[in-house]
Amino acid sequence: MNSRIGYIAFNTFREAVRDRVLYNLIAFALLLSGAAILVGEISIDIERLVVVNLGLTAVSLFGVVIAIFIGIGLVSKEIDKRTLYTVLSRPVRRWEFVVGKFFGLTGTLVVNTFLMAIGVFLALLYVAHRFEKMDVWVLVALYFIVLQFLIVCALALFFSSFSTPLMSAVFTFALFVIGNLAEDLRGFAKITQGVGGWIATAIAYLVPNFSALNVISQVAHGDAVPGRLILYNSVYTLLYSAMAISGAVLIFQRRNLK
């Protein structure tokens, strides 16, 4: 990574931390410790399942919310505060700015996820009193959640490169919802004939497939995640994020910033 991208990424991370983004960890810790302690009292025999399901769902949703709300402001905030002009007046290219912002935000989310993962494993230790072999798959689910963040960050950045923050948030969240229903969309495309079928298939393949990145229920039951799925999901995320970031760069290159 070139050093200019590194600087922009580091500053984006620093700014997010200064904006108290990591405060969400307090809410997460309270939620998880509360669930770990309470669930044994109010339910039967699902302590471990709740810790994994609730923990990973919270990691995912908290992260997606952060990715959307920070991602949509990455460009517009710099324009509003006029700091973008200072940055671009230096030997920094527009594409470097976009890519640096992307890495900065994903870096913030990786750190956030890492700290939350420690919380999930501590809660697991609390309810099960020991770690088991199947807990390894929880790490894989966390990795998939990070992949999910990469796509959401890329999409938020893409929309924010040409739209207002509010509309960018709406577009990104809508794609997150549609992406989680990708399997249904594909099923719908299969049963639709003619031009409608073609359009439905095109949409089904164009929207991000978040359902393939969600293995929370599976790992909660201790099921293994196939190595091939890990590989394909990694490649898919890389390609999809690259596609969205490239789109953002192309639009931002042509954008009139005056």
Place this chain on the structure above:
Amino acid sequence: MRMIATRRVNLVATSVLLFSMAGGMATLSAIDHLRRGSVAQEALYLRSSKVLRRMSLGYTGLLADIYWTRAVQYFGEQHHSGSGDFRLLAPLLEVTTELDPRLVPAYQFGANFLAPKPPNGAGLPGAALSLMKYGIEHNPDQWRLYYNLGFLYYTEFKDFAKAADVFAQGAKLPVTNEFMPILAARMAQHAGEFDTARMLWFTTYQSTKEARIRQNAVDHLLALQVDEDVTRLEQVVEKYHQQTGRFPAGMGDLERAGFIHGTPADPKGRPYKLTRDGRIEVQDPKSIFFITKGLPPGATPPQPPRENPPASK
């Protein structure tokens, strides 16, 4: 002067905050009181698991856990109130298991909530049967589910052939319980009622870590001991009656005649009573739950006190 004004604002704001908080909670409590019954039942209640699955955005595991907890709470609340109205229990369990077909505790304990007659359950053995069959269909490698289905056939339907078949299927699994093949054989022979029941309750005790279910199994094991003791002692009294033409005046008569050794006592250590008409009774009928024998004439089998939710089987 300015500091005094700031302090005054702080004081007023704090007072309003505390008052509003307390008032809000009190009002909410009054609203809950007004809508008691409907609130708890309608909350989280959506019948279509397909709709729920889509609404959950893929986070179905957590939703299933919430529905299962809701089912446990609902059963506990209805059991505790003694209303006997469990109409939402089966749909709640259905939604739970359709959202997460691999949630084994929902089948295991759900069937135990559904099958027994009120007040100990919903009195819906048919629904329990469907739930267990759905559970086995989706978790064919879980011996506990075969055990629970066999238990259901034995206790609720008295269908020994089907119970034997299900226990035998469970016994063939790579990971199973040592009692499964024995239970299958006993069911097939339809023999040794007390021993079979004891083995079933012992397996129930062994197969769960849940304290309430374990206590329930212990209570049933103690009750079985009393039922068996009373049956055996009454047979002895009958034999004595046939030999001497009169009922024994006390346990001493039976001991002197060589029928028993020492004074027989119930599992709590209290000696059994021998009545004038040759019946055996426990000294404190309320101390051992679920007993069907050794009770004074007209007494009903004692039940454990109703618990706060989540309730035991």
